[in-house]
Amino acid sequence: MSNLSATNTAYWSHAISSWFEAGRSDPDEEAMLKYIREALPQIEGCWTRVKDKLKARPSGGLSCARQLFLADLGYQDEPPTEAAKITWAIGHLLHGWAYGCIVSGLPEGVRFEIEFTRDLPAWWPIEREGFAKEGHTDLVLRRDSDTAGGLPPECGLNVLVDVKSSYSKGWRDYGTKDMTAGPDGFGYNSQLAVYSDGGELYDATFLLAINRDTPASSKVRVRNVPNDFLAEERERLIGIFAQEGDPGREFQDRWEGAGMFYCQRFCGKRRGCEELEVV
Numbered sequence: 001m002s003n004l005s006a007t008n009t010a011y012w013s014h015a016i017s018s019w020f021e022a023g024r025s026d027p028d029e030e031a032m033l034k035y036i037r038e039a040l041p042q043i044e045g046c047w048t049r050v051k052d053k054l055k056a057r058p059s060g061g062l063s064c065a066r067q068l069f070l071a072d073l074g075y076q077d078e079p080p081t082e083a084a085k086i087t088w089a090i091g092h093l094l095h096g097w098a099y100g101c102i103v104s105g106l107p108e109g110v111r112f113e114i115e116f117t118r119d120l121p122a123w124w125p126i127e128r129e130g131f132a133k134e135g136h137t138d139l140v141l142r143r144d145s146d147t148a149g150g151l152p153p154e155c156g157l158n159v160l161v162d163v164k165s166s167y168s169k170g171w172r173d174y175g176t177k178d179m180t181a182g183p184d185g186f187g188y189n190s191q192l193a194v195y196s197d198g199g200e201l202y203d204a205t206f207l208l209a210i211n212r213d214t215p216a217s218s219k220v221r222v223r224n225v226p227n228d229f230l231a232e233e234r235e236r237l238i239g240i241f242a243q244e245g246d247p248g249r250e251f252q253d254r255w256e257g258a259g260m261f262y263c264q265r266f267c268g269k270r271r272g273c274e275e276l277e278v279v
């Protein structure tokens with residue numbers, strides 16, 4: 001991955017946000033329907049999907065070293081709570097809608113690609129049972145030339161964008177808070193750390209946050225995820241793949257007790273984790 005300057009990542013953030021708004025105010029009906037329809041099976045899958053047997057994907061099961069340890073012991077994931085299902089379903093709907101908005105607003109010379117299947121980096125333990133064999137990027141934007149989209153040549157050609165939706169407080173945090181300095185149980189960082197290495201490399205990586213409360217009127221917040229942070233996250237992942245024995249409540253330890261919200265509501269291994277504490 002190249003290292004774009006802060007100025008050039010800011011150009012991209014501004015451009016992506018503007019393209020989204022242009023498409024939202026003047027949507028291409030066909031594109032909107034296409035991406036909303038594509039979201040429907042995923043929405044239904046929040047209630048019907050049989051739990052994926054894989055323990056680890058770039059986007060899940062890697063928040064905590066203990067999740068992998070429990071999976072190796074044979075602990076299955078807990079069924080998702082009703083709160084988790086409806087949260088994910090709304091997320092899928094907003095993903096589809098955001099894709100429709102962005103593609104509607106793209107300028108000439110900028111192309112859009114979603115759910116692209118890509119190779120995983122050499123350090124990903126592809127040979128281990130229970131690890132995903134391929135990855136899927138959320139959204140990649142590609143410029144056909146180094147002047148396309150009104151961005152300067154120094155902005156590079158291809159960027160990776162991970163789309164998220166969040167209620168108002170979390171959405172505000174995307175604009176101001178250091179997103180790399182708090183618990184990330186939902187695996188945003190691990191996913192981006194994997195996809196920013198190996199296979200095709202991108203010029204920069206962004207998180208795009210939609211406000212779940214007011215999606216039709218709030219701006220999207222588009223934040224660059226720094227390369228040095230992604231490199232640190234890769235080191236953490238390589239370390240947990242190599243670990244032996246029970247790492248304890250690694251997620252909680254790493255964040256000095258913060259992150260209970262994720263542990264209690266969303267971690268698929270929460271019961272196993274509690275059982276291990278009393279054995």
Ligand code: SF4
Nearest residue numbers: 064249251263267273
């Ligand atoms: S409940 Fe928390 S500490 Fe326990 S395995 Fe899950 S993420 Fe790790």
